[in-house]
Amino acid sequence: MKGLAIINNPFKNKGTAFTKKERAELGLDGLLPPYVQTIDQQVDQTYAQFATKSSNLEKRLFLMEIFNENRVLFYKLFSQHIVEFMPIVYDPTIADTIENYSELFVQPQNATFLSIDEPDLIESSLKNAAGDRQIRLIVVTDAEGILGIGDWGTNGVDIAVGKLMVYTAAAGIDPSQVLPVVLDVGTNNQKLLDDPMYLGNRHTRIKGDRYYQFVDQFVQAAEKLFPNLYLHFEDFGRDNAANLLNKYQTKLTTFNDDIQGTGIIVLAGILGALNISKEKMTEQKYLCFGAGTAGAGITKRIYDEFLQQGLTPAEAKKHFYLVDKQGLLFDDDQTLTPEQKPFARSRSEFANADELTDLLAVVKAVHPTIMVGTSTQPGTFTEAVVKEMAAHTKRPIIFPLSNPTKLAEAKAEDLIKWTKGQALVATGIPAADVEYQGVAYQIGQANNALVYPGLGLGVIASTAKVLNDEMISAAAHSLGGIVDPTQPGAAVLPPVSKLDRFSETVAQAVAKSAVKQNLTREKISDVTAAIKQTKWQPKY
Numbered sequence: 110m111k112g113l114a115i116i117n118n119p120f121k122n123k124g125t126a127f128t129k130k131e132r133a134e135l136g137l138d139g140l141l142p143p144y145v146q147t148i149d150q151q152v153d154q155t156y157a158q159f160a161t162k163s164s165n166l167e168k169r170l171f172l173m174e175i176f177n178e179n180r181v182l183f184y185k186l187f188s189q190h191i192v193e194f195m196p197i198v199y200d201p202t203i204a205d206t207i208e209n210y211s212e213l214f215v216q217p218q219n220a221t222f223l224s225i226d227e228p229d230l231i232e233s234s235l236k237n238a239a240g241d242r243q244i245r246l247i248v249v250t251d252a253e254g255i256l257g258i259g260d261w262g263t264n265g266v267d268i269a270v271g272k273l274m275v276y277t278a279a280a281g282i283d284p285s286q287v288l289p290v291v292l293d294v295g296t297n298n299q300k301l302l303d304d305p306m307y308l309g310n311r312h313t314r315i316k317g318d319r320y321y322q323f324v325d326q327f328v329q330a331a332e333k334l335f336p337n338l339y340l341h342f343e344d345f346g347r348d349n350a351a352n353l354l355n356k357y358q359t360k361l362t363t364f365n366d367d368i369q370g371t372g373i374i375v376l377a378g379i380l381g382a383l384n385i386s387k388e389k390m391t392e393q394k395y396l397c398f399g400a401g402t403a404g405a406g407i408t409k410r411i412y413d414e415f416l417q418q419g420l421t422p423a424e425a426k427k428h429f430y431l432v433d434k435q436g437l438l439f440d441d442d443q444t445l446t447p448e449q450k451p452f453a454r455s456r457s458e459f460a461n462a463d464e465l466t467d468l469l470a471v472v473k474a475v476h477p478t479i480m481v482g483t484s485t486q487p488g489t490f491t492e493a494v495v496k497e498m499a500a501h502t503k504r505p506i507i508f509p510l511s512n513p514t515k516l517a518e519a520k521a522e523d524l525i526k527w528t529k530g531q532a533l534v535a536t537g538i539p540a541a542d543v544e545y546q547g548v549a550y551q552i553g554q555a556n557n558a559l560v561y562p563g564l565g566l567g568v569i570a571s572t573a574k575v576l577n578d579e580m581i582s583a584a585a586h587s588l589g590g591i592v593d594p595t596q597p598g599a600a601v602l603p604p605v606s607k608l609d610r611f612s613e614t615v616a617q618a619v620a621k622s623a624v625k626q627n628l629t630r631e632k633i634s635d636v637t638a639a640i641k642q643t644k645w646q647p648k649y
């Protein structure tokens with residue numbers, strides 16, 4: 110590769126940092142301004158430009174230009190500004206670029222676009238996108254349930270790109286070994302179908318057998334082309350996400366972020382909260398608000414923790430209350446999903462079962478000690494609900510997790526104030542410290558981004574064949590011990606400022622579990638060395 114082909118290749122380009130010697134050897138003479146910059150000079154210059162942008166969207170678009178041009182520079186810059194960049198590169202700003210993908214389109218960002226109308230092109234498309242790169246990690250979406258903003262068709266490709274950026278920034282996954290993939294199976298978003306600028310397939314979603322066949326064709330082709338692949342599913346709809354996980358999880362090295370990643374981070378957050386309150390897990394009553402993909406995934410993870418702590422399935426189930434659109438979920442409801450069913454309650458348990466159709470009524474009847482929101486319904490953790498909960502438990506654990514910002518069930522600040530500083534809070538998007546009566550309450554970010562990068566690093570470094578519940582549980586437990594729970598206002602989860610460090614902690618726990626269970630493809634004698642060797646550094 111020579112000349113412009115190198116400059117136009119973001120995996121090879123160094124821009125103004127190409128030395129005089131490299132310029133001569135690679136046919137770059139005359140293609141760059143004469144002064145040779147160091148990467149640190151490039152970082153300073155780029156950050157200064159970034160700082161002139163006024164809105165988060167403009168900032169993101171600028172950073173994407175750097176990403177499109179030069180991956181090393183992008184990740185060097187990202188690594189130095191992780192707390193500032195996370196909400197810009199990733200959630201919540203990413204939601205704006207997904208909603209306006211076609212309008213903002215400049216270039217395809219090395220993603221792969223697969224269409225259900227052309228299944229014969231799956232293999233060649235994946236080959237084209239990979240080129241000579243060895244792909245170890247794919248994030249794939251069909252974009253039916255992007256964050257809480259719903260169906261965004263081809264636009265959803267940005268979530269795959271964004272999740273992968275966090276993999277590299279947090280855990281040093283080699284950016285040349287990753288591939289974002291969108292499965293365009295149509296969209297039911299009428300706004301997109303009516304938009305002359307929309308870049309995706311202009312028909313409604315294909316469902317049923319043809320859908321599952323198409324996903325399977327993709328999975329088979331990806332497995333064939335990229336041996337030892339780790340396949341991450343993101344933002345599939347409620348009807349398909351769990352089905353696909355159940356179908357593939359024992360056969361491939363695969364992961365569903367919304368189900369499993371969210372389960373891990375919420376369990377870690379709850380363990381962190383209990384470490385502050387010094388209460389026992391098995392004494393908690395858990396209320397899931399919005400029992401969809403994430404809500405049911407989290408419930409399952411917490412339930413497994415109860416079992417691990419010695420409860421029988423029947424005992425453990427008594428601690429769970431699932432609330433969805435219809436209110437508290439009862440076992441006589443024909444519309445329950447397979448994931449909701451095991452946790453549905455019996456009407457005979459309540460004198461006023463028929464009245465338990467809204468959150469306040471349920472909180473009054475149940476007195477939960479933990480309440481986690483994954484409902485996509487903003488503001489539903491109202492002052493009345495929260496005060497009612499706090500009236501019956503000393504340190505209520507309250508996690509409003511719906512993303513992006515506009516969909517959160519509550520604001521951290523309100524939760525702290527309504528409970529006079531007693532609530533142990535985590536949010537889906539980053540939240541500033543809350544000052545209340547002389548204490549700065551730090552708010553943990555219960556976003557799967559805090560664990561999936563380390564989890565992936567652990568899986569890839571250990572050459573694990575599958576990702577199983579034991580590895581997942583190890584990941585959730587590994588986040589303890591980083592926060593000092595005796596500090597007034599301590600957060601329930603470690604801060605994003607330490608994301609790169611604790612991603613390595615998560616990776617260690619996961620890789621050790623894989624090795625211990627004999628699940629690795631290769632013999633790994635030194636986990637720490639394997640992780641170190643797998644990690645990529647942003648340098649020329």
Ligand SMILES: NC(=O)c1ccc[n+]([C@@H]2O[C@H](COP(=O)([O-])OP(=O)(O)OC[C@H]3O[C@@H](n4cnc5c(N)ncnc54)[C@H](O)[C@@H]3O)[C@@H](O)[C@H]2O)c1
Binds near residue numbers: 256432483556558
């Ligand atoms: N913080 C995180 O890491 C994280 C991870 C995954 C998902 N989420 C967020 O969780 C939300 C849900 O995501 P999902 O993938 O589970 O979507 P989903 O569509 O599978 O689930 C949403 C559920 O909420 C229910 N719901 C809708 N209206 C309701 C109401 N008024 N009352 C109670 N329940 C109601 C739906 O019926 C559905 O079961 C999204 O906003 C997403 O951003 C956050």
Ligand SMILES: O=C(O)C[C@H](O)C(=O)O
Binds near residue numbers: 200255256366512558
């Ligand atoms: O993408 C995020 O910010 C977390 C999560 O996967 C979600 O769907 O909301």
Ligand SMILES: [Mn+2]
Binds near residue numbers: 256343
């Ligand atoms: Mn998601």
